Amino acid sequence: MTSLFTPRTPRVVAAGKLHRRRDRDRSGQFLAEGPQAVREALRRPGTVLELFGTADGLRRHADLAAAAAAAAVPVSPVTDEALAGLAETVRPQGVVAVCARVDAPLADVLAARPALVAVLVDVRDPGNAGTILRTADAAGADAVVFAGAAVDPYNGKCVRASAGSLFHGALARAADPAAAVADLRAAGLVIRAATGRGDTDLHRLGGALARPTAWVFGSEAHGLPADLLAAADERVRVPLYGAAESLNLAAAAAVCLYASAAARHAPVPR
Amino acid sequence: MTSLFTPRTPRVVAAGKLHRRRDRDRSGQFLAEGPQAVREALRRPGTVLELFGTADGLRRHADLAAAAAAAAVPVSPVTDEALAGLAETVRPQGVVAVCARVDAPLADVLAARPALVAVLVDVRDPGNAGTILRTADAAGADAVVFAGAAVDPYNGKCVRASAGSLFHGALARAADPAAAVADLRAAGLVIRAATGRGDTDLHRLGGALARPTAWVFGSEAHGLPADLLAAADERVRVPLYGAAESLNLAAAAAVCLYASAAARHAPVPR
Numbered sequence: 001m002t003s004l005f006t007p008r009t010p011r012v013v014a015a016g017k018l019h020r021r022r023d024r025d026r027s028g029q030f031l032a033e034g035p036q037a038v039r040e041a042l043r044r045p046g047t048v049l050e051l052f053g054t055a056d057g058l059r060r061h062a063d064l065a066a067a068a069a070a071a072a073v074p075v076s077p078v079t080d081e082a083l084a085g086l087a088e089t090v091r092p093q094g095v096v097a098v099c100a101r102v103d104a105p106l107a108d109v110l111a112a113r114p115a116l117v118a119v120l121v122d123v124r125d126p127g128n129a130g131t132i133l134r135t136a137d138a139a140g141a142d143a144v145v146f147a148g149a150a151v152d153p154y155n156g157k158c159v160r161a162s163a164g165s166l167f168h169g170a171l172a173r174a175a176d177p178a179a180a181v182a183d184l185r186a187a188g189l190v191i192r193a194a195t196g197r198g199d200t201d202l203h204r205l206g207g208a209l210a211r212p213t214a215w216v217f218g219s220e221a222h223g224l225p226a227d228l229l230a231a232a233d234e235r236v237r238v239p240l241y242g243a244a245e246s247l248n249l250a251a252a253a254a255v256c257l258y259a260s261a262a263a264r265h266a267p268v269p270r
Numbered sequence: 271m272t273s274l275f276t277p278r279t280p281r282v283v284a285a286g287k288l289h290r291r292r293d294r295d296r297s298g299q300f301l302a303e304g305p306q307a308v309r310e311a312l313r314r315p316g317t318v319l320e321l322f323g324t325a326d327g328l329r330r331h332a333d334l335a336a337a338a339a340a341a342a343v344p345v346s347p348v349t350d351e352a353l354a355g356l357a358e359t360v361r362p363q364g365v366v367a368v369c370a371r372v373d374a375p376l377a378d379v380l381a382a383r384p385a386l387v388a389v390l391v392d393v394r395d396p397g398n399a400g401t402i403l404r405t406a407d408a409a410g411a412d413a414v415v416f417a418g419a420a421v422d423p424y425n426g427k428c429v430r431a432s433a434g435s436l437f438h439g440a441l442a443r444a445a446d447p448a449a450a451v452a453d454l455r456a457a458g459l460v461i462r463a464a465t466g467r468g469d470t471d472l473h474r475l476g477g478a479l480a481r482p483t484a485w486v487f488g489s490e491a492h493g494l495p496a497d498l499l500a501a502a503d504e505r506v507r508v509p510l511y512g513a514a515e516s517l518n519l520a521a522a523a524a525v526c527l528y529a530s531a532a533a534r535h536a537p538v539p540r
Contacts, residue, residue: 131518131520134521135518135521136512137512137514138508138510138511138512138516138517138521139511139512140511140512161518163515163516163518164515165512165513165514168513168514169512169513203531203536238408238528239531239535240408241408241531242407242408242410242411242435242438242439243438243439244404244408244433244434245306245434246433247405248401248404248405250518251401251404251405251408251520251521254521254522254524254525255524255528258525258528258529259532261473261509261511262529265511
Protein backbone atom coordinates (compact mmCIF):
# COMPACT_ATOMS: atom_id res chain seq x y z
CA MET A 1 0.00 0.00 0.00
CA THR A 2 1.27 3.45 -0.91
CA SER A 3 1.85 5.75 1.99
CA LEU A 4 0.25 9.11 1.27
CA PHE A 5 1.91 12.38 2.17
CA THR A 6 0.20 13.96 5.16
CA PRO A 7 0.04 17.60 6.32
CA ARG A 8 3.15 16.83 8.39
CA THR A 9 5.27 15.45 5.56
CA PRO A 10 8.18 17.92 5.18
CA ARG A 11 7.60 18.54 1.45
CA VAL A 12 3.92 19.28 2.11
CA VAL A 13 4.86 21.60 4.96
CA ALA A 14 7.36 23.40 2.71
CA ALA A 15 4.81 23.75 -0.10
CA GLY A 16 2.17 25.06 2.31
CA LYS A 17 4.46 27.94 3.23
CA LEU A 18 4.08 29.22 -0.34
CA HIS A 19 0.72 30.69 0.68
CA ARG A 20 2.86 33.44 2.21
CA ARG A 21 4.35 36.06 -0.05
CA ARG A 22 7.58 36.14 1.94
CA ASP A 23 8.17 32.47 1.28
CA ARG A 24 7.25 32.82 -2.38
CA ASP A 25 9.70 35.69 -2.77
CA ARG A 26 12.46 33.79 -0.98
CA SER A 27 12.02 30.49 -2.82
CA GLY A 28 11.01 31.74 -6.25
CA GLN A 29 8.16 29.21 -6.13
CA PHE A 30 4.37 29.40 -5.90
CA LEU A 31 1.27 27.19 -5.94
CA ALA A 32 -1.14 26.62 -8.81
CA GLU A 33 -4.42 25.03 -7.75
CA GLY A 34 -6.96 23.07 -9.76
CA PRO A 35 -6.82 21.16 -13.03
CA GLN A 36 -6.99 24.15 -15.40
CA ALA A 37 -4.07 25.99 -13.82
CA VAL A 38 -2.03 22.80 -13.46
CA ARG A 39 -2.68 21.85 -17.09
CA GLU A 40 -1.53 25.23 -18.41
CA ALA A 41 1.51 25.18 -16.09
CA LEU A 42 2.51 21.74 -17.39
CA ARG A 43 2.38 23.07 -20.96
CA ARG A 44 5.15 25.52 -20.08
CA PRO A 45 8.34 23.42 -19.84
CA GLY A 46 10.28 23.69 -16.60
CA THR A 47 7.46 25.37 -14.70
CA VAL A 48 5.96 22.59 -12.58
CA LEU A 49 8.37 21.33 -9.93
CA GLU A 50 6.04 18.89 -8.15
CA LEU A 51 2.43 17.79 -8.53
CA PHE A 52 0.46 17.00 -5.38
CA GLY A 53 -2.88 15.23 -5.72
CA THR A 54 -5.34 13.16 -3.76
CA ALA A 55 -5.86 9.61 -5.02
CA ASP A 56 -9.22 10.72 -6.36
CA GLY A 57 -7.83 13.92 -7.90
CA LEU A 58 -5.02 12.07 -9.69
CA ARG A 59 -7.50 9.49 -10.99
CA ARG A 60 -9.93 12.12 -12.25
CA HIS A 61 -7.13 14.12 -13.85
CA ALA A 62 -5.03 11.21 -15.10
CA ASP A 63 -3.88 13.32 -18.08
CA LEU A 64 -2.12 15.68 -15.68
CA ALA A 65 -0.40 12.90 -13.76
CA ALA A 66 0.71 11.40 -17.08
CA ALA A 67 1.99 14.73 -18.42
CA ALA A 68 3.88 15.38 -15.19
CA ALA A 69 5.45 11.95 -15.19
CA ALA A 70 6.41 12.30 -18.86
CA ALA A 71 8.21 15.53 -18.00
CA ALA A 72 10.04 13.88 -15.08
CA VAL A 73 8.05 15.98 -12.60
CA PRO A 74 7.50 14.22 -9.25
CA VAL A 75 3.86 13.23 -8.66
CA SER A 76 3.07 12.97 -4.96
CA PRO A 77 -0.18 11.44 -3.69
CA VAL A 78 -1.42 13.21 -0.57
CA THR A 79 -4.24 12.81 1.93
CA ASP A 80 -7.40 14.88 1.53
CA GLU A 81 -6.29 16.84 4.57
CA ALA A 82 -2.88 17.62 3.07
CA LEU A 83 -4.47 18.73 -0.21
CA ALA A 84 -6.94 20.94 1.65
CA GLY A 85 -3.98 22.61 3.36
CA LEU A 86 -2.27 23.30 0.03
CA ALA A 87 -5.47 24.58 -1.58
CA GLU A 88 -7.12 27.91 -0.80
CA THR A 89 -10.59 27.26 -2.18
CA VAL A 90 -13.46 25.75 -0.21
CA ARG A 91 -13.87 22.90 -2.68
CA PRO A 92 -10.39 22.08 -3.98
CA GLN A 93 -10.35 19.97 -7.11
CA GLY A 94 -7.76 17.44 -6.02
CA VAL A 95 -4.55 18.75 -7.59
CA VAL A 96 -2.06 21.47 -6.63
CA ALA A 97 1.28 22.10 -8.36
CA VAL A 98 4.41 23.71 -6.98
CA CYS A 99 5.64 25.97 -9.78
CA ALA A 100 8.75 27.99 -10.51
CA ARG A 101 8.19 31.69 -11.13
CA VAL A 102 7.52 32.51 -14.77
CA ASP A 103 8.44 36.20 -14.91
CA ALA A 104 11.37 37.41 -16.96
CA PRO A 105 13.40 40.63 -16.82
CA LEU A 106 11.62 43.45 -18.65
CA ALA A 107 14.60 43.79 -20.99
CA ASP A 108 14.16 40.18 -22.10
CA VAL A 109 10.43 40.70 -22.62
CA LEU A 110 11.11 43.82 -24.72
CA ALA A 111 13.76 42.03 -26.77
CA ALA A 112 10.94 39.90 -28.21
CA ARG A 113 9.42 43.11 -29.64
CA PRO A 114 5.94 42.96 -28.10
CA ALA A 115 3.17 44.83 -29.92
CA LEU A 116 0.57 44.93 -27.14
CA VAL A 117 1.44 45.15 -23.44
CA ALA A 118 -0.62 45.75 -20.28
CA VAL A 119 1.10 47.51 -17.37
CA LEU A 120 -0.53 47.25 -13.93
CA VAL A 121 0.71 50.04 -11.67
CA ASP A 122 -0.06 49.64 -7.96
CA VAL A 123 -3.07 47.39 -8.74
CA ARG A 124 -3.87 45.89 -5.34
CA ASP A 125 -6.75 43.49 -5.85
CA PRO A 126 -5.53 40.01 -6.85
CA GLY A 127 -8.88 39.20 -8.48
CA ASN A 128 -8.63 42.28 -10.71
CA ALA A 129 -4.99 41.56 -11.54
CA GLY A 130 -5.69 37.93 -12.42
CA THR A 131 -8.72 38.88 -14.51
CA ILE A 132 -6.60 41.40 -16.43
CA LEU A 133 -3.94 38.70 -17.04
CA ARG A 134 -6.71 36.53 -18.54
CA THR A 135 -8.21 39.36 -20.59
CA ALA A 136 -4.80 40.48 -21.87
CA ASP A 137 -4.09 36.93 -23.01
CA ALA A 138 -7.49 36.70 -24.71
CA ALA A 139 -6.92 40.03 -26.47
CA GLY A 140 -3.60 38.78 -27.82
CA ALA A 141 -1.35 40.90 -25.63
CA ASP A 142 2.25 39.76 -25.70
CA ALA A 143 3.12 40.67 -22.13
CA VAL A 144 1.84 41.95 -18.80
CA VAL A 145 4.01 44.03 -16.46
CA PHE A 146 3.28 44.19 -12.71
CA ALA A 147 4.76 47.52 -11.63
CA GLY A 148 5.29 49.49 -8.45
CA ALA A 149 3.22 48.33 -5.50
CA ALA A 150 1.10 45.96 -7.60
CA VAL A 151 -0.09 42.74 -5.97
CA ASP A 152 2.15 39.68 -6.21
CA PRO A 153 1.18 37.94 -9.48
CA TYR A 154 1.77 34.62 -7.70
CA ASN A 155 -0.86 35.36 -5.04
CA GLY A 156 -3.24 32.38 -5.09
CA LYS A 157 -6.32 34.44 -5.91
CA CYS A 158 -4.50 36.13 -8.81
CA VAL A 159 -3.33 32.77 -10.15
CA ARG A 160 -6.87 31.40 -9.99
CA ALA A 161 -8.47 34.50 -11.56
CA SER A 162 -5.99 34.29 -14.45
CA ALA A 163 -7.52 30.89 -15.35
CA GLY A 164 -4.21 29.61 -16.70
CA SER A 165 -3.23 32.79 -18.56
CA LEU A 166 -0.42 33.43 -16.07
CA PHE A 167 1.40 30.61 -17.88
CA HIS A 168 0.73 31.82 -21.43
CA GLY A 169 2.22 35.19 -22.26
CA ALA A 170 5.31 36.96 -21.01
CA LEU A 171 5.25 38.38 -17.50
CA ALA A 172 7.62 40.98 -16.06
CA ARG A 173 7.85 42.75 -12.72
CA ALA A 174 9.12 46.29 -12.39
CA ALA A 175 9.76 48.03 -9.09
CA ASP A 176 9.92 51.48 -10.72
CA PRO A 177 6.89 52.18 -12.95
CA ALA A 178 8.41 55.31 -14.49
CA ALA A 179 11.55 53.45 -15.54
CA ALA A 180 9.43 50.64 -16.97
CA VAL A 181 7.37 53.10 -19.00
CA ALA A 182 10.55 54.70 -20.34
CA ASP A 183 11.85 51.28 -21.37
CA LEU A 184 8.53 50.42 -23.04
CA ARG A 185 8.61 53.67 -25.02
CA ALA A 186 12.22 53.07 -26.04
CA ALA A 187 11.04 49.70 -27.38
CA GLY A 188 8.74 51.52 -29.79
CA LEU A 189 5.45 51.25 -27.91
CA VAL A 190 2.95 54.12 -27.64
CA ILE A 191 2.29 54.69 -23.93
CA ARG A 192 -1.46 54.96 -23.39
CA ALA A 193 -2.53 55.71 -19.83
CA ALA A 194 -6.11 54.66 -19.10
CA THR A 195 -7.74 57.30 -16.92
CA GLY A 196 -11.25 58.49 -16.27
CA ARG A 197 -9.97 62.04 -16.66
CA GLY A 198 -8.22 61.42 -19.98
CA ASP A 199 -8.30 64.04 -22.73
CA THR A 200 -8.56 61.44 -25.51
CA ASP A 201 -11.77 59.46 -26.08
CA LEU A 202 -10.93 55.79 -26.69
CA HIS A 203 -13.47 55.57 -29.48
CA ARG A 204 -11.91 58.51 -31.35
CA LEU A 205 -8.51 56.83 -31.65
CA GLY A 206 -9.70 54.71 -34.57
CA GLY A 207 -6.93 53.13 -36.61
CA ALA A 208 -4.24 54.62 -34.36
CA LEU A 209 -5.18 51.86 -31.90
CA ALA A 210 -3.42 49.39 -34.20
CA ARG A 211 -0.04 50.90 -33.34
CA PRO A 212 2.16 48.94 -30.90
CA THR A 213 0.81 49.98 -27.52
CA ALA A 214 1.53 49.69 -23.82
CA TRP A 215 -1.71 50.24 -21.90
CA VAL A 216 -0.99 51.55 -18.41
CA PHE A 217 -3.61 50.93 -15.71
CA GLY A 218 -3.57 52.39 -12.19
CA SER A 219 -4.86 51.28 -8.83
CA GLU A 220 -8.55 50.73 -8.07
CA ALA A 221 -8.60 53.46 -5.42
CA HIS A 222 -6.25 56.11 -6.74
CA GLY A 223 -5.80 55.62 -10.47
CA LEU A 224 -2.40 56.51 -11.92
CA PRO A 225 0.07 58.83 -10.20
CA ALA A 226 0.50 62.26 -11.76
CA ASP A 227 4.05 61.62 -12.99
CA LEU A 228 2.95 58.58 -14.99
CA LEU A 229 -0.05 60.44 -16.43
CA ALA A 230 2.31 63.20 -17.52
CA ALA A 231 4.83 60.73 -18.93
CA ALA A 232 2.26 58.93 -21.11
CA ASP A 233 1.96 59.73 -24.80
CA GLU A 234 -1.83 59.76 -24.47
CA ARG A 235 -4.26 59.88 -21.56
CA VAL A 236 -7.20 57.83 -22.77
CA ARG A 237 -10.70 57.88 -21.34
CA VAL A 238 -13.21 55.08 -21.80
CA PRO A 239 -16.29 57.22 -22.48
CA LEU A 240 -19.12 57.00 -19.95
CA TYR A 241 -22.46 57.17 -21.76
CA GLY A 242 -24.73 56.63 -18.76
CA ALA A 243 -24.77 57.81 -15.16
CA ALA A 244 -21.98 55.58 -13.82
CA GLU A 245 -19.09 57.56 -12.34
CA SER A 246 -16.47 55.09 -13.46
CA LEU A 247 -15.84 51.56 -14.63
CA ASN A 248 -14.50 48.66 -12.62
CA LEU A 249 -10.74 48.41 -13.35
CA ALA A 250 -10.89 44.98 -14.98
CA ALA A 251 -13.86 46.06 -17.13
CA ALA A 252 -12.02 49.20 -18.26
CA ALA A 253 -8.95 47.12 -19.09
CA ALA A 254 -11.09 44.72 -21.13
CA VAL A 255 -12.54 47.58 -23.16
CA CYS A 256 -9.11 49.16 -23.80
CA LEU A 257 -7.26 45.94 -24.63
CA TYR A 258 -10.02 44.75 -26.94
CA ALA A 259 -10.15 48.12 -28.67
CA SER A 260 -6.48 47.59 -29.54
CA ALA A 261 -7.12 43.97 -30.52
CA ALA A 262 -10.00 44.95 -32.81
CA ALA A 263 -7.87 47.59 -34.54
CA ARG A 264 -4.91 45.22 -34.96
CA HIS A 265 -7.09 42.45 -36.38
CA ALA A 266 -9.46 44.73 -38.30
CA PRO A 267 -11.30 42.86 -41.03
CA VAL A 268 -10.55 44.02 -44.54
CA PRO A 269 -13.40 46.39 -45.51
CA ARG A 270 -15.85 44.68 -47.81
CA MET B 271 -28.80 63.22 24.92
CA THR B 272 -30.03 61.32 21.89
CA SER B 273 -30.60 57.64 22.44
CA LEU B 274 -29.01 55.70 19.63
CA PHE B 275 -30.67 52.67 18.07
CA THR B 276 -28.94 49.48 19.18
CA PRO B 277 -28.77 46.03 17.55
CA ARG B 278 -31.87 45.16 19.60
CA THR B 279 -34.02 48.11 18.49
CA PRO B 280 -36.93 46.55 16.54
CA ARG B 281 -36.36 48.62 13.36
CA VAL B 282 -32.68 47.65 13.35
CA VAL B 283 -33.60 44.01 13.85
CA ALA B 284 -36.12 44.20 10.99
CA ALA B 285 -33.58 45.88 8.68
CA GLY B 286 -30.93 43.28 9.55
CA LYS B 287 -33.20 40.52 8.28
CA LEU B 288 -32.85 42.02 4.79
CA HIS B 289 -29.48 40.24 4.54
CA ARG B 290 -31.60 37.19 3.80
CA ARG B 291 -33.11 36.79 0.36
CA ARG B 292 -36.32 35.39 1.78
CA ASP B 293 -36.92 38.54 3.79
CA ARG B 294 -36.02 40.76 0.86
CA ASP B 295 -38.49 38.93 -1.36
CA ARG B 296 -41.22 39.09 1.24
CA SER B 297 -40.79 42.76 2.14
CA GLY B 298 -39.80 44.18 -1.22
CA GLN B 299 -36.95 45.96 0.58
CA PHE B 300 -33.17 45.67 0.59
CA LEU B 301 -30.07 47.33 2.05
CA ALA B 302 -27.66 49.70 0.32
CA GLU B 303 -24.38 50.16 2.17
CA GLY B 304 -21.85 52.96 2.01
CA PRO B 305 -22.00 56.59 0.92
CA GLN B 306 -21.85 56.01 -2.84
CA ALA B 307 -24.77 53.58 -2.92
CA VAL B 308 -26.79 55.68 -0.48
CA ARG B 309 -26.16 58.84 -2.51
CA GLU B 310 -27.32 57.26 -5.76
CA ALA B 311 -30.35 55.70 -4.02
CA LEU B 312 -31.35 59.10 -2.63
CA ARG B 313 -31.25 60.56 -6.14
CA ARG B 314 -34.02 58.17 -7.16
CA PRO B 315 -37.21 59.52 -5.55
CA GLY B 316 -39.15 57.10 -3.36
CA THR B 317 -36.31 54.60 -3.11
CA VAL B 318 -34.78 55.20 0.33
CA LEU B 319 -37.18 54.31 3.14
CA GLU B 320 -34.83 54.88 6.09
CA LEU B 321 -31.23 55.98 6.54
CA PHE B 322 -29.24 54.43 9.37
CA GLY B 323 -25.92 55.96 10.33
CA THR B 324 -23.46 56.16 13.16
CA ALA B 325 -22.94 59.61 14.65
CA ASP B 326 -19.58 59.72 12.90
CA GLY B 327 -21.00 58.42 9.59
CA LEU B 328 -23.80 60.99 9.56
CA ARG B 329 -21.33 63.77 10.36
CA ARG B 330 -18.89 62.69 7.63
CA HIS B 331 -21.71 62.34 5.12
CA ALA B 332 -23.81 65.31 6.16
CA ASP B 333 -24.98 65.77 2.55
CA LEU B 334 -26.72 62.40 2.72
CA ALA B 335 -28.44 63.14 6.02
CA ALA B 336 -29.56 66.49 4.61
CA ALA B 337 -30.84 64.95 1.38
CA ALA B 338 -32.71 62.27 3.31
CA ALA B 339 -34.29 64.80 5.65
CA ALA B 340 -35.27 67.04 2.72
CA ALA B 341 -37.07 64.05 1.15
CA ALA B 342 -38.88 63.28 4.43
CA VAL B 343 -36.88 60.06 4.81
CA PRO B 344 -36.29 59.07 8.47
CA VAL B 345 -32.66 59.41 9.55
CA SER B 346 -31.85 57.07 12.45
CA PRO B 347 -28.61 57.36 14.40
CA VAL B 348 -27.35 53.94 15.49
CA THR B 349 -24.52 52.55 17.58
CA ASP B 350 -21.37 51.31 15.89
CA GLU B 351 -22.45 47.80 16.78
CA ALA B 352 -25.87 48.23 15.16
CA LEU B 353 -24.29 49.66 12.00
CA ALA B 354 -21.83 46.77 11.84
CA GLY B 355 -24.77 44.38 11.96
CA LEU B 356 -26.49 46.14 9.07
CA ALA B 357 -23.30 46.31 7.00
CA GLU B 358 -21.65 43.34 5.31
CA THR B 359 -18.19 44.75 4.74
CA VAL B 360 -15.31 44.53 7.19
CA ARG B 361 -14.90 48.31 7.29
CA PRO B 362 -18.40 49.78 6.92
CA GLN B 363 -18.44 53.47 6.08
CA GLY B 364 -21.03 54.56 8.60
CA VAL B 365 -24.26 54.65 6.56
CA VAL B 366 -26.74 52.00 5.43
CA ALA B 367 -30.08 52.70 3.75
CA VAL B 368 -33.21 50.57 3.67
CA CYS B 369 -34.45 50.82 0.09
CA ALA B 370 -37.57 49.81 -1.81
CA ARG B 371 -37.01 47.53 -4.78
CA VAL B 372 -36.35 49.42 -8.00
CA ASP B 373 -37.26 46.80 -10.62
CA ALA B 374 -40.22 47.31 -12.93
CA PRO B 375 -42.25 44.84 -15.01
CA LEU B 376 -40.48 44.03 -18.27
CA ALA B 377 -43.49 45.37 -20.21
CA ASP B 378 -43.04 48.77 -18.56
CA VAL B 379 -39.32 48.74 -19.32
CA LEU B 380 -39.99 47.90 -22.97
CA ALA B 381 -42.67 50.60 -23.24
CA ALA B 382 -39.85 53.13 -22.84
CA ARG B 383 -38.34 51.76 -26.09
CA PRO B 384 -34.84 50.84 -24.86
CA ALA B 385 -32.10 50.72 -27.50
CA LEU B 386 -29.48 48.76 -25.55
CA VAL B 387 -30.33 46.08 -22.98
CA ALA B 388 -28.26 43.49 -21.08
CA VAL B 389 -29.95 40.23 -20.13
CA LEU B 390 -28.31 38.07 -17.45
CA VAL B 391 -29.55 34.48 -17.69
CA ASP B 392 -28.76 32.25 -14.69
CA VAL B 393 -25.74 34.44 -13.76
CA ARG B 394 -24.93 33.23 -10.25
CA ASP B 395 -22.05 35.34 -9.01
CA PRO B 396 -23.27 38.57 -7.37
CA GLY B 397 -19.92 40.28 -8.03
CA ASN B 398 -20.18 39.55 -11.74
CA ALA B 399 -23.84 40.62 -11.86
CA GLY B 400 -23.12 43.88 -10.04
CA THR B 401 -20.10 44.62 -12.23
CA ILE B 402 -22.24 44.09 -15.33
CA LEU B 403 -24.90 46.47 -13.94
CA ARG B 404 -22.14 49.07 -13.56
CA THR B 405 -20.66 48.42 -17.00
CA ALA B 406 -24.08 48.44 -18.69
CA ASP B 407 -24.78 51.82 -17.10
CA ALA B 408 -21.39 53.17 -18.22
CA ALA B 409 -21.97 51.92 -21.76
CA GLY B 410 -25.30 53.73 -21.89
CA ALA B 411 -27.54 50.68 -21.71
CA ASP B 412 -31.15 51.57 -20.97
CA ALA B 413 -32.00 48.46 -18.97
CA VAL B 414 -30.70 45.26 -17.41
CA VAL B 415 -32.87 42.14 -17.09
CA PHE B 416 -32.12 39.47 -14.46
CA ALA B 417 -33.60 36.29 -15.93
CA GLY B 418 -34.12 32.68 -14.93
CA ALA B 419 -32.02 31.53 -11.99
CA ALA B 420 -29.91 34.70 -11.93
CA VAL B 421 -28.71 35.95 -8.56
CA ASP B 422 -30.95 38.36 -6.63
CA PRO B 423 -29.99 41.86 -7.86
CA TYR B 424 -30.57 43.08 -4.28
CA ASN B 425 -27.93 40.74 -2.85
CA GLY B 426 -25.55 42.95 -0.86
CA LYS B 427 -22.47 42.01 -2.89
CA CYS B 428 -24.30 42.75 -6.16
CA VAL B 429 -25.48 46.11 -4.85
CA ARG B 430 -21.93 47.01 -3.81
CA ALA B 431 -20.35 45.82 -7.08
CA SER B 432 -22.84 47.94 -9.03
CA ALA B 433 -21.31 51.04 -7.40
CA GLY B 434 -24.64 52.89 -7.51
CA SER B 435 -25.63 51.82 -11.02
CA LEU B 436 -28.42 49.64 -9.63
CA PHE B 437 -30.25 52.93 -9.03
CA HIS B 438 -29.59 54.47 -12.44
CA GLY B 439 -31.08 52.57 -15.36
CA ALA B 440 -34.18 50.42 -15.62
CA LEU B 441 -34.11 46.97 -14.01
CA ALA B 442 -36.46 44.10 -14.72
CA ARG B 443 -36.68 40.53 -13.47
CA ALA B 444 -37.96 37.69 -15.63
CA ALA B 445 -38.58 34.16 -14.38
CA ASP B 446 -38.74 32.75 -17.93
CA PRO B 447 -35.73 33.77 -20.05
CA ALA B 448 -37.27 32.51 -23.32
CA ALA B 449 -40.41 34.58 -22.80
CA ALA B 450 -38.30 37.62 -21.94
CA VAL B 451 -36.25 37.22 -25.11
CA ALA B 452 -39.44 36.95 -27.17
CA ASP B 453 -40.73 40.15 -25.59
CA LEU B 454 -37.42 41.93 -26.25
CA ARG B 455 -37.52 40.89 -29.91
CA ALA B 456 -41.14 42.01 -30.23
CA ALA B 457 -39.96 45.38 -28.91
CA GLY B 458 -37.67 45.70 -31.94
CA LEU B 459 -34.36 44.64 -30.39
CA VAL B 460 -31.87 42.37 -32.16
CA ILE B 461 -31.20 39.42 -29.83
CA ARG B 462 -27.45 38.86 -29.63
CA ALA B 463 -26.36 35.88 -27.54
CA ALA B 464 -22.77 36.17 -26.30
CA THR B 465 -21.14 32.76 -26.50
CA GLY B 466 -17.62 31.44 -26.86
CA ARG B 467 -18.90 29.11 -29.58
CA GLY B 468 -20.68 31.82 -31.57
CA ASP B 469 -20.62 31.77 -35.38
CA THR B 470 -20.36 35.58 -35.63
CA ASP B 471 -17.16 37.42 -34.71
CA LEU B 472 -18.00 40.52 -32.66
CA HIS B 473 -15.47 42.58 -34.58
CA ARG B 474 -17.04 41.71 -37.94
CA LEU B 475 -20.44 43.13 -37.01
CA GLY B 476 -19.26 46.68 -37.71
CA GLY B 477 -22.05 49.22 -38.11
CA ALA B 478 -24.72 46.57 -37.45
CA LEU B 479 -23.75 46.95 -33.78
CA ALA B 480 -25.52 50.31 -33.78
CA ARG B 481 -28.92 48.60 -34.16
CA PRO B 482 -31.09 48.37 -31.03
CA THR B 483 -29.72 45.30 -29.26
CA ALA B 484 -30.44 43.00 -26.35
CA TRP B 485 -27.18 41.31 -25.34
CA VAL B 486 -27.87 37.97 -23.66
CA PHE B 487 -25.23 36.58 -21.28
CA GLY B 488 -25.27 33.12 -19.69
CA SER B 489 -23.96 31.65 -16.48
CA GLU B 490 -20.28 31.54 -15.56
CA ALA B 491 -20.22 27.74 -15.47
CA HIS B 492 -22.57 26.69 -18.24
CA GLY B 493 -23.03 29.60 -20.63
CA LEU B 494 -26.44 29.92 -22.29
CA PRO B 495 -28.91 27.03 -22.58
CA ALA B 496 -29.37 25.58 -26.07
CA ASP B 497 -32.90 26.89 -26.52
CA LEU B 498 -31.81 30.47 -25.91
CA LEU B 499 -28.83 30.11 -28.24
CA ALA B 500 -31.20 28.81 -30.92
CA ALA B 501 -33.73 31.58 -30.28
CA ALA B 502 -31.17 34.38 -30.66
CA ASP B 503 -30.88 36.33 -33.90
CA GLU B 504 -27.08 36.08 -33.70
CA ARG B 505 -24.65 34.00 -31.65
CA VAL B 506 -21.70 36.35 -31.16
CA ARG B 507 -18.18 35.35 -30.19
CA VAL B 508 -15.68 37.71 -28.60
CA PRO B 509 -12.61 36.62 -30.58
CA LEU B 510 -9.76 35.06 -28.59
CA TYR B 511 -6.45 36.17 -30.05
CA GLY B 512 -4.16 34.52 -27.50
CA ALA B 513 -4.10 31.20 -25.66
CA ALA B 514 -6.90 31.93 -23.15
CA GLU B 515 -9.78 29.47 -23.40
CA SER B 516 -12.39 32.04 -22.52
CA LEU B 517 -13.02 35.43 -20.97
CA ASN B 518 -14.34 36.18 -17.52
CA LEU B 519 -18.09 36.84 -17.87
CA ALA B 520 -17.96 40.47 -16.73
CA ALA B 521 -15.00 41.15 -19.06
CA ALA B 522 -16.85 39.62 -22.02
CA ALA B 523 -19.92 41.69 -21.19
CA ALA B 524 -17.79 44.85 -21.06
CA VAL B 525 -16.34 44.14 -24.51
CA CYS B 526 -19.78 43.41 -26.03
CA LEU B 527 -21.63 46.33 -24.43
CA TYR B 528 -18.88 48.79 -25.34
CA ALA B 529 -18.77 47.49 -28.91
CA SER B 530 -22.44 48.47 -29.15
CA ALA B 531 -21.80 51.77 -27.42
CA ALA B 532 -18.93 52.62 -29.77
CA ALA B 533 -21.07 51.87 -32.83
CA ARG B 534 -24.02 53.89 -31.51
CA HIS B 535 -21.84 56.88 -30.67
CA ALA B 536 -19.49 56.52 -33.62
CA PRO B 537 -17.64 59.74 -34.38
CA VAL B 538 -18.37 61.26 -37.76
CA PRO B 539 -15.54 60.10 -40.07
CA ARG B 540 -13.05 62.88 -40.67
